[in-house]
Amino acid sequence: MSAWCCIVVMMCTINNGVLSPAPMSAEVKETYDRHYWYAQAQETLQKRLQYASEKNPVAKNVILVVGDGMSLTTATAARILRGQRRGQSGEDTDLVWDTFPAVALAKTYNVDAQTGESSACATALLCGVKARYETLGLDAGGRFNNCASAINSKVTSLIDWAHEAGKSSGIVTTARITHATPAALYAHAPSRYWEDDSRVPPTVRRDCKDIALQLVENEPGRNINVSYS
Numbered sequence: 290m291s292a293w294c295c296i297v298v299m300m301c302t303i304n305n306g307v308l309s310p311a312p313m314s315a316e317v318k319e320t321y322d323r324h325y326w327y328a329q330a331q332e333t334l335q336k337r338l339q340y341a342s343e344k345n346p347v348a349k350n351v352i353l354v355v356g357d358g359m360s361l362t363t364a365t366a367a368r369i370l371r372g373q374r375r376g377q378s379g380e381d382t383d384l385v386w387d388t389f390p391a392v393a394l395a396k397t398y399n400v401d402a403q404t405g406e407s408s409a410c411a412t413a414l415l416c417g418v419k420a421r422y423e424t425l426g427l428d429a430g431g432r433f434n435n436c437a438s439a440i441n442s443k444v445t446s447l448i449d450w451a452h453e454a455g456k457s458s459g460i461v462t463t464a465r466i467t468h469a470t471p472a473a474l475y476a477h478a479p480s481r482y483w484e485d486d487s488r489v490p491p492t493v494r495r496d497c498k499d500i501a502l503q504l505v506e507n508e509p510g511r512n513i514n515v516s517y518s
Contacts, residue, residue: 322418322429323418323444326418330417351447353415357464368380368382368387371384397413399420399422400429401421401422402421408423408424411425411469411470411472411473412424412427415447416444423482424439424478424479424480425469425473425476425477427444427477434480435479436496438479444477447474448509460474461515466504467484467500472500484501486499486502
């Protein structure tokens, strides 16, 4: 029996307001395609692995929890609230992940926007590639609302890699399964809003499937073992 690999996506109900792309004076450099980010990731991994206690460390299970909109200030507020409910001052309270043996921070932004949004940020987190504002599962070659640009810009995700390694996978989400954050695990779309066929322009439906249809018909969605929302 293959090892179990569970990709857990949790959505936070924090309302961040309307986010707008930062004005860009020039076109994003095409060097920021998937290969650029893959090389950056490999370089970072090699630096970290030199401190590993084992020569070939392998994780048996992976659970990735994504708190959408959960910034440092939100986490600080959660610590204070938890502590004060216990009759303490609050600031010195630990959340569960504060007790983990290793904790790190990751910068969040899109290649064409300083203030990131869910679909492009999920693409970065779950596919390892920075993307354009409001695109999903595509590298920087994908353009918002442009079906043709998505055809050669699709990138693989953690679930693709898990399946290639013979592992099982699952998604747990408190949002719609077709919402921007969980959809980055299995879908590729020039618009995060193309969740069903009514959102996709009729002229491009043959070339660009909606997100829900990709989950049911395409890889890796149709081979995800566990899905709950």
